[in-house]
Amino acid sequence: MVILNLDDTTIKNLSANELAVLRFIYDNILEVPDMSIHELAQRISYSTSTIIRFCKKLGFSGFSEFKYALRSEIQKTSLPEEFSRNILNSKIITDSLYTDIEATSHLLSEDLLNATFQYLNSDTPIYLWSPGGLTSVLIDYLEMLLFASGRQNVYKILTTKTANHIVRSLSQDSILFIISATGSYAPTIKLAKLANMNQVPVISITPYTNNTIAGLSTVSFRFFANQRENNGAEYTSRLPIFYTIYMIMKNYLKMKELRGSQ
Amino acid sequence: MIPLLEKAHFAPLTEMEQNILTYFENNLSSAVYMNLEELSRELYTSNATIVRFCKKLGLNGFNEFKYQLKKELSESNPMSLSSDDLLKQSLATFRDNIDSLNFRDLEDIKDLLISSRPLYIYGTGLSCTPARYLQNALTNLDRSCILIEFTDLLESVTYNIKDDAILFVITTHGDALRYMQIFENAKQHGTTVILITCEEESPLLPYSMYSIVTNDINRCYKNTDINSRIGILTVIQILIEMIAYELPGKP
Numbered sequence: 020m021v022i023l024n025l026d027d028t029t030i031k032n033l034s035a036n037e038l039a040v041l042r043f044i045y046d047n048i049l050e051v052p053d054m055s056i057h058e059l060a061q062r063i064s065y066s067t068s069t070i071i072r073f074c075k076k077l078g079f080s081g082f083s084e085f086k087y088a089l090r091s092e093i094q095k096t097s098l099p100e101e102f103s104r105n106i107l108n109s110k111i112i113t114d115s116l117y118t119d120i121e122a123t124s125h126l127l128s129e130d131l132l133n134a135t136f137q138y139l140n141s142d143t144p145i146y147l148w149s150p151g152g153l154t155s156v157l158i159d160y161l162e163m164l165l166f167a168s169g170r171q172n173v174y175k176i177l178t179t180k181t182a183n184h185i186v187r188s189l190s191q192d193s194i195l196f197i198i199s200a201t202g203s204y205a206p207t208i209k210l211a212k213l214a215n216m217n218q219v220p221v222i223s224i225t226p227y228t229n230n231t232i233a234g235l236s237t238v239s240f241r242f243f244a245n246q247r248e249n250n251g252a253e254y255t256s257r258l259p260i261f262y263t264i265y266m267i268m269k270n271y272l273k274m275k276e277l278r279g280s281q
Numbered sequence: 282m283i284p285l286l287e288k289a290h291f292a293p294l295t296e297m298e299q300n301i302l303t304y305f306e307n308n309l310s311s312a313v314y315m316n317l318e319e320l321s322r323e324l325y326t327s328n329a330t331i332v333r334f335c336k337k338l339g340l341n342g343f344n345e346f347k348y349q350l351k352k353e354l355s356e357s358n359p360m361s362l363s364s365d366d367l368l369k370q371s372l373a374t375f376r377d378n379i380d381s382l383n384f385r386d387l388e389d390i391k392d393l394l395i396s397s398r399p400l401y402i403y404g405t406g407l408s409c410t411p412a413r414y415l416q417n418a419l420t421n422l423d424r425s426c427i428l429i430e431f432t433d434l435l436e437s438v439t440y441n442i443k444d445d446a447i448l449f450v451i452t453t454h455g456d457a458l459r460y461m462q463i464f465e466n467a468k469q470h471g472t473t474v475i476l477i478t479c480e481e482e483s484p485l486l487p488y489s490m491y492s493i494v495t496n497d498i499n500r501c502y503k504n505t506d507i508n509s510r511i512g513i514l515t516v517i518q519i520l521i522e523m524i525a526y527e528l529p530g531k532p
Binding site for chain 2: 109113116120121124127129130152156159163164166167168248249252253254256258261262265269270272273274277278
């Protein structure tokens, strides 16, 4: 582990972009000393001035000096210093967590929420597609919160075959609720297409990237998170989706309380 | 009563404009979210008529009218927050929760979670969401663990639990007494207990080796628990991120 003049104060002074630079450098520590500033800027999609600002905040005159220090630190192969490493990790973790949530929160417009409430306020049956794995935990969460806030007619679908069967025969007066952490899971895409063909409205929560499911949805919530997997076992953070569900339900309850008091 | 609509009663309105006013008075909460086209369709009138109505009230157009109306609506009912305020407020609460966490404890908890000791994760009711989430994510990160969603089952497990076991308990419950027996069993067996709760005064805290208290608020809607546990879910996510950092290939 290379330390590079990092202490708590320095790290706290870094902006979210600069932290992302730092993170990239740590993830690719052996490659960076051989990169030019333009190559690095291209790889991380930040401007060269962000990189220079980052180097200056770490106490270097510019990128070249930073690279030099990096190279000599790597050669020293100094022992990991647990403490500052932990500070760095937790700071990077919480900052990127917060950045994702903040960005996700900005995508939650009043129009999206109100379009959703129109459906929630009706008696229209809501079908929740539970594809298994981590995403099913989200569906269960949504289901419980819907029931707890007094919404009836919520039906969970647990298998692909059942889902195809049900959606094929759904009337237009129903809603299909879809959550996809990747936006690219084939059975979920197929289901969204099927609903679309039958003109069944779809409410979805999908990544901010261009994805088929969002395009097929009547109401499309988006979230920010990096896609991640461990040799095929996917563990993309679901927190932004939890947060989206939480905000939908919080606003929904608020609206119900307001109506009740009118 | 909304001052803007009250004022409208004194303006020289045509019959159609009077209809618009009546419509807003009767459908206030939904009408403020309609756009011009929807409203003119609903009222069988033209966009121009509605805009003229807004101008008679001294406003530039329909959007300004809606904005003014929403503003006065939230002022007239201080309990109500606009969804924008609610978003900002929720984001601030989210940040506060992160800032109040003790990362030294979280580091220790992470080390326990990645050890090879037997790990039981417990959560029931809405708390089974964070419990399931953690169990699923740990499994995908190659850490096997056991999920328990029923209190009785948890209790029976603690009668025979090993001393090297780790018990990860998520509960927001004010009535912690129902867990007393379980925590006493765990203590007798020398089991390491990690408690995640939002109850600052929880009587279970002294029984736990590590405890994290989040800023979630226990809320009920018509006597049903509706605490979203977003603070607890955040803690779980942070732990998952910390564990992911330990994966081979990471610095």
